[in-house]
Amino acid sequence: MPPAPAARAKLLDAFVTILLEQGERAATLDAVAATAGVSKGGLLYHFPTKDALVEGLAEHVEALAAEDVEQMSSAPEGPAAYYIRTSVYADTPLDQAIIATTRLSQTANPRARQALRRIRQGWLDALSVEVTDPAAARAVMLIGDGLYYGAAMSGETSETPPEDVGELLEVVRRITGERD
Amino acid sequence: MPPAPAARAKLLDAFVTILLEQGERAATLDAVAATAGVSKGGLLYHFPTKDALVEGLAEHVEALAAEDVEQMSSAPEGPAAYYIRTSVYADTPLDQAIIATTRLSQTANPRARQALRRIRQGWLDALSVEVTDPAAARAVMLIGDGLYYGAAMSGETSETPPEDVGELLEVVRRITGERD
């Protein structure tokens, strides 16, 4: 494994921060470079084009999500409860990277859309192991989507207080209860 | 009431179309004007700044959503079923306007964020009349958010085939069932 490319990581982190706090339009090469503490030329050495920067973020967020799916699959509380509980925006690196990717104009950045689609599919697969009714699995999935959506929409901070999650989990238990 | 400002409506419609099909970055004044069949100067007569264009879209989408809330409140099937059924992206003017507003970088466009927040609140209020358990109402709300989110994320077309909605409605019925 490579010796930890600190410069690349710092640049991607700056990209995420700006997307999160100021939106896509503010995430210019100049701004990313300045936030990371390098010049624009320095940035372009690591990411030759802006598309390369988006590609870097896409790979980064997919890697983080893959780790999350592993934890989800082996969670004692079960995948569904783990998924809903962690769908509340909590400032983790994964949450930040996902919202940042969401902020990219996805019609203009097919790669960003692809990353989010893959991540959602990974979650749905992990959910389906526990929640065998497809419609129920989809409903749980959609609630998680909605939680993330609220965070992506309402700005930088969480819309859902953690104390509300407990009640939400009860509702989910009602969904995942056996049927037919 | 004014004599139907056709030019304004045509410009807003072009703005929505471009946001929907190509994303925020493509929605320049030039592109909006060209799509509407007028010059940039012509556009700027009706909307003196780009913020004015966003304001126009925000008012437009809020008005359409207010109509929807009225229909929702008087729907024979009940607000919850109506809400979920119509949350599937269906190319209605309201759906298009909402997704278009979603595409605007909301950190940079507080007015777009405000419009979406107000619309969600209106839906939640209407839902709460039928679904009195707040957590259950929130869960139904979130499923609708998730459906819209999927549409906003996956591009221009619907992610959820209408034939899946029936099964989703059964799940919702399980949520809205009496509790305690």
Place this chain on the structure above:
DNA sequence: GTCTATATTCCGATAGAC
């Protein structure tokens, strides 16, 4: 590897003719 120019394109907005 990181920097400072600089080239080029494009966007939002203004001015003023018609």
Place this chain on the structure above:
DNA sequence: GTCTATCGGAATATAGAC
């Protein structure tokens, strides 16, 4: 009301010094 022409600024990307 709608047009053309144009300004000022900003964004992506290149070239080449260090």
